[in-house]
Structure formats: structure tokens, C-alpha cells
Amino acid sequence: MKENKELLNWLNRESSEEELMRLKKDTNFKTLEKIAYYSSQIATPKIDVAQALQDLNQKKKQTTKKGKVRVFNARQIYKYAAAIVILFASTYYLTLSSKSQFKTEFAQTLAFKLPDSSAVTLNANSEISYTKKEWKKRRDISLKGEAYFKVQKGKKFTVHTAAGEVTVLGTQFNIKKRAGFFEVKTYEGLVSVRYKDLFIKLPKGAVFRVVNGIIERNNAFDIHKKSWLQKESNFKSTPLRFVLEEIENQFGYKIKTQDINLNTLYSGGFSHSDLNIALKSITIPLQLAYSISGKEITIYNYGR
Structure with missing residues (x-):
């Protein structure tokens, strides 16, 4: 019982010097230190030691028709506390590294902002995804379908499609990638397009298009003409x-x-x-x- 109380005090960082010395002699102290480290990365409720001990004593006295209440010793508490912290830490990591995804159905469009406040409007039957954890290092996006981008100035911004890549620093452009069709239009600034071994730059009002594998060159479009955005x-x-x-x-x-x-x-x-x-x-x-x-x-x- 005494070691359970000392463990709870330690988890709440309320151990006395005497209690801390005893814990350091324990063979499981390294495990406790790991628990402390990972717990510091995750907001968890503080343990009320007095209430916890009171509840524990109460449960020891109670029995039910299903059986007696089981009381854990310090070694078991180490084991389960470590498992819980690992679970929290894994969830925390997966949340940061998971992909954000935006998808539209037929006859649906969607407007949203990226972490850097760049604006995206996604056309019907289209999909965009990016990794939140990597965004500050690399502004990389995957696109299926069609989307209009209004990119805030900053690090290189790259849109990956099955046909090619489009790279900018800060500008406005439209990308359309459907089966057998790839098109990039620049509405503002300068856009770099990589298609297979070809690398070109598109100024404002220029369009790069590939239809059924055939590249159309020297194309221009009227940036003031209505588009799917209207x-x-x-x-x-x-x-x-x-x-x-x-x-x-x-x-x-x-x-x-x-x-x-x-x-x-x-x-x-x-x-x-x-x-x-x-x-x-x-x-x-x-x-x-x-x-x-x-x-x-x-x-x-x-x-x-």
C-alpha cells in the first residue's frame, strides 16, 4: 500500500526526497522516467492522491456476485501506466503525421484554406491531400481532379499530379488533371510545370495542356473570362x-x-x-x- 502511494505521489511530482530516493533504487525506475518524459508531451488530468487511495480502500472492501475487485501492485501499475502512455504517444504522433484530405463529389465544389492561409477551391469530383507534420518544411500537395490555388508567398509550393508537377512561390493558378487530360493555367505570377522530361515556365495568361499524351504549345487564355469558379x-x-x-x-x-x-x-x-x-x-x-x-x-x- 505504501509503495502505491509513493508511486502516485511521484506521478503527480509530489514525492518527498525520502520517497524519491527509494524509487530511484527500484529496478523499474528507468521505466518510470520514460513514462514521465512521454507524459510531459501529453496533457493528462492530475491524479488526486487522497481520493485515489480512498477509492482503492473502498473497492478492497467491496465484493460482488461476479467476483472480488482486483487490486494492482506497484509492478502492475508500472506495466499498465507505460502501456497507456505509449498509446497516447502513438496517437499523438499519428495525429501529427496523418494526412489531411479534402474531397468533393459530383456536382459539388469546396473552398478551404491550407495551414499557411493559402486558399484552395476544389472542383467537382476532385481530391486534395497533404501531410500536416511536414507542411512547415515542405508545402507539398497531391491533387486528383481540378483545383484553383491562391498561394501565399513563402517556401516552394508544389502540387503533385499523376501527369506532372506544378511549382510556385506565391501566385494564382488552376490545375486540371483528368484521365487523358492535363492542363495548367496561370492567373497571376509565374508557374513552373514539370511534365515528364519537359520543364517550362508559364507567365500570367499562359496555359500548358496535354491531351491524350499530345502537348499543345503556345497557348494563351483570357484571364478575365468566366471559369468554373463562376x-x-x-x-x-x-x-x-x-x-x-x-x-x-x-x-x-x-x-x-x-x-x-x-x-x-x-x-x-x-x-x-x-x-x-x-x-x-x-x-x-x-x-x-x-x-x-x-x-x-x-x-x-x-x-x-
């Missing part, structure tokens, strides 16, 4: 398959086609506010027709 999608000489995929992303419908050349180039755009108007904006210029059944859209030729 709920409008615009395209310039873009294969129809990517235009229809964007309809799916923005409205959450599944599209199937009949006897349509999906490599037909389309220039134009559509609003995200009305599905029928959006479909007409695409089908009429290309002399196509469409029908809607439930959550499925069929696009076909007039002469079907």
Missing part, C-alpha cells in the same frame, strides 16, 4: 469526350453516347446552373441530340 466551363478546341466528362462532374449525371465521334473538337462553354441549357450549348453547335432518363443522358446524331 459556375461556367469553357473549352477551346477540346475533344468532346472531355467536355462530356465535365457535364458528368458538374451535374452528377451519367452520359452514354451512340455513334458519336468523341474526338470531335469543341470550342464553347456551358453554365452549371441548368442541365438542359448546358446540353444544348454542346449538342446544337455539333448538330447532335440528347435525351434524359432518370440520372442518365444519351447523346446521339440527329439522323438516328
